[in-house]
Amino acid sequence: MARAFLVVMDSVGIGGAPDAGNFFNGTLPDTGANTLGHIAQACAAEQAEEGRSGPLHMPNLDRLGLGAALKLASGVEAAGLGAAPQGRWGAATEVSQGKDTPSGHWELAGLPVPWAWHYFPDETPAFPAELSAEVARLAGTEGILGNCHASGTAVIEELGAEHCESGWPICYTSADSVFQIAAHEEVFGLDRLLKLCEDLAPRLHEMKVGRVIARPFTGEAGAFERTPNRRDFAIMPPKPVLTNWVQNAGGRVYAVGKIGDIFSMQGIDELRKGPDAKLMEHLHNLVATAEDGSLTFANFVEFDSNFGHRRDVSGYARALEWFDAEIGKVIGAMREGDMLVVTADHGNDPTWAGSDHTRERVPVVVTGTGAGELGQIGFADVATLVARHLGVEVPG
Ligand SMILES: O=P(O)(O)O[C@H]1O[C@H](CO)[C@@H](O)[C@H]1O
Ligand SMILES: [Mn+2]
Numbered sequence: 304m305a306r307a308f309l310v311v312m313d314s315v316g317i318g319g320a321p322d323a324g325n326f327f328n329g330t331l332p333d334t335g336a337n338t339l340g341h342i343a344q345a346c347a348a349e350q351a352e353e354g355r356s357g358p359l360h361m362p363n364l365d366r367l368g369l370g371a372a373l374k375l376a377s378g379v380e381a382a383g384l385g386a387a388p389q390g391r392w393g394a395a396t397e398v399s400q401g402k403d404t405p406s407g408h409w410e411l412a413g414l415p416v417p418w419a420w421h422y423f424p425d426e427t428p429a430f431p432a433e434l435s436a437e438v439a440r441l442a443g444t445e446g447i448l449g450n451c452h453a454s455g456t457a458v459i460e461e462l463g464a465e466h467c468e469s470g471w472p473i474c475y476t477s478a479d480s481v482f483q484i485a486a487h488e489e490v491f492g493l494d495r496l497l498k499l500c501e502d503l504a505p506r507l508h509e510m511k512v513g514r515v516i517a518r519p520f521t522g523e524a525g526a527f528e529r530t531p532n533r534r535d536f537a538i539m540p541p542k543p544v545l546t547n548w549v550q551n552a553g554g555r556v557y558a559v560g561k562i563g564d565i566f567s568m569q570g571i572d573e574l575r576k577g578p579d580a581k582l583m584e585h586l587h588n589l590v591a592t593a594e595d596g597s598l599t600f601a602n603f604v605e606f607d608s609n610f611g612h613r614r615d616v617s618g619y620a621r622a623l624e625w626f627d628a629e630i631g632k633v634i635g636a637m638r639e640g641d642m643l644v645v646t647a648d649h650g651n652d653p654t655w656a657g658s659d660h661t662r663e664r665v666p667v668v669v670t671g672t673g674a675g676e677l678g679q680i681g682f683a684d685v686a687t688l689v690a691r692h693l694g695v696e697v698p699g
């Protein structure tokens with residue numbers, strides 16, 4: 304019987320989005336942004352040599368059609384990519400009006416976002432006065448810090464010491480529809496931060512802000528570090544998605560990584576979390592143990608959070624090469640009747656300006672179901688591919 308493994312490489316876009324000009328990093332439109340293409344080109348030009356060397360080495364995903372998908376999406380060819388595909392492969396275009404994680408994942412799971420997200424303006428203060436006052440009231444503080452667009456690592460460096468002194472939460476946003484709160488795990492308290500985000504979330508969801516994100520950090524001034532206790536309080540998907548379809552048909556659904564948060568646990572039987580290295584162990588275990596009829600839906604976030612937003616090209620390339628080697632082992636362990644789909648949710652070109660996501664097409668490479676070109680498809684076609692493989696009905 305069939306099993307499906309749907310694996311999202313967070314932010315591994317392949318350029319070519321037809322509406323990239325409507326999305327921005329600061330004042331620069333995303334036109335021409337190409338996460339995988341620009342990384343591969345930098346590697347080939349020996350401009351990504353920290354902790355690795357030479358052309359981007361991703362033989363396993365490339366053999367399935369990763370380089371072919373890149374070329375189809377954006378016309379870009381790069382050394383190290385472009386083998387003759389042995390899997391099914393295509394380039395997917397998003398229709399949801401958001402270049403963020405929930406928009407991408409919901410649409411991959413069959414639900415294009417049916418509303419316009421609320422974004423906060425790139426000015427200081429970024430938040431309306433009543434909202435800031437409400438955050439302070441819920442936190443039990445006299446005010447908030449930040450109140451601006453920021454990179455999360457830069458903002459704790461800048462305001463962390465003041466936060467430790469005053470106890471005021473650091474609130475910031477980005478080009479995504481997010482309200483993020485950074486606070487020191489010991490000084491402010493982790494439970495208190497999580498409670499604050501949870502209490503605040505309904506009000507922000509009402510405004511169509513996609514997520515309230517707790518960003519705990521630790522350490523001393525000058526050496527603050529974020530901890531893995533981040534939590535996203537995301538708006539609920541307004542309709543059933545792939546996870547629900549599979550569950551309703553009697554299949555077990557495993558979520559690995561951020562998938563639980565992104566879908567507010569809708570349609571999910573079991574959640575396994577951790578840093579990406581741990582998530583890969585979970586994926587290997589699930590390939591060995593998941594039941595017939597099951598869906599394993601995994602997100603690997605560190606491409607995005609550790610390297611894309613940080614504009615670290617070498618780091619991103621190292622992560623891609625590690626991931627490719629691990630996926631090679633996953634493929635080797637697959638059984639008859641298994642389908643593996645590897646895709647992405649948006650771009651985050653580390654060679655681009657700013658520190659935000661980039662609007663791009665994404666690769667869709669599939670193994671276990673023969674070879675051939677899927678061509679230019681939509682994100683939601685991924686849900687259909689998986690559902691059909693599992694024999695699950697696609698509503699609507
Ligand atoms: O800079 P950091 O805090 O990593 O924030 C990033 O993470 C958010 C959620 O993925 C994005 O919207 C971006 O702001
Ligand atoms: Mn993402």
Ligand SMILES: [Mn+2]
Nearest residue numbers: 607608612660
């Ligand atoms: Mn991100």
